[in-house]
Amino acid sequence: MVKRDKDADLFIIHAIRDQDEGPNSDFALSACARKIYASRRERDKRSPLPGLFGEPAWDILLDLFISYAEHKKISIMSAGLAAHASTTTALRWVWALEDAHLVERKLDRSDKRRSYVSLAPEGLNYMRETLAKIRDQL
Numbered sequence: 001m002v003k004r005d006k007d008a009d010l011f012i013i014h015a016i017r018d019q020d021e022g023p024n025s026d027f028a029l030s031a032c033a034r035k036i037y038a039s040r041r042e043r044d045k046r047s048p049l050p051g052l053f054g055e056p057a058w059d060i061l062l063d064l065f066i067s068y069a070e071h072k073k074i075s076i077m078s079a080g081l082a083a084h085a086s087t088t089t090a091l092r093w094v095w096a097l098e099d100a101h102l103v104e105r106k107l108d109r110s111d112k113r114r115s116y117v118s119l120a121p122e123g124l125n126y127m128r129e130t131l132a133k134i135r136d137q138l
Contacts, residue, residue, distance in 0.1 A: 029131040030069030036134065037062045037082075044084065056083035056093045064103060064119045065127040073116050076105065102126060 022028070040062075043053055063082035067074045074082075080090025094117055097103040102123030108114040119127060 023135075024128070024132055026065075026069040026128070029128060029135070030066050032131045032135040033062045033065045033069075033127070036131075037066070041084075051084075054085065056085040056089055057097055059083040059085075060090070060093055060097065060117075061102065061119070061123065061127055064117065064123070065131070068119055068124065074118065075108075076115050076117050079117050097123070 037059070040053070040055075040059065044050075047053060060079050060083045063079060064074060076091065076094055077087065079094060080087050083090050083093065085093070094103060094105070098105060098120075101120055103117050104120045105115045105117050108116060
């Protein structure tokens, strides 16, 4: 018997649905976000000085958009890892993004010590518009 990965199945279902929606679907834009994120990591690896090109807020937004398209929850700690920043730096940026109404935090119901972060409606619209413009310029 083959063991099924429910998350993978759900992602495939949403991917098929989003592909039918065209080039500005969240699935298509998340592919652009993945490429941008990967290119940033490649640039960081080649940098003579670690952190030289850091933009933690942008990295967090990219990661949150990709996670949104994949229907995944992201903890604040995971957002910090995606930003390649220290925990305190990542928290400061999450708070700044929250103050700008781009992200929202929610407490984990089962563990009050943990919070999840996601794009707020304004942040989702910002990322959709920005990623579509970037993709069109490339």
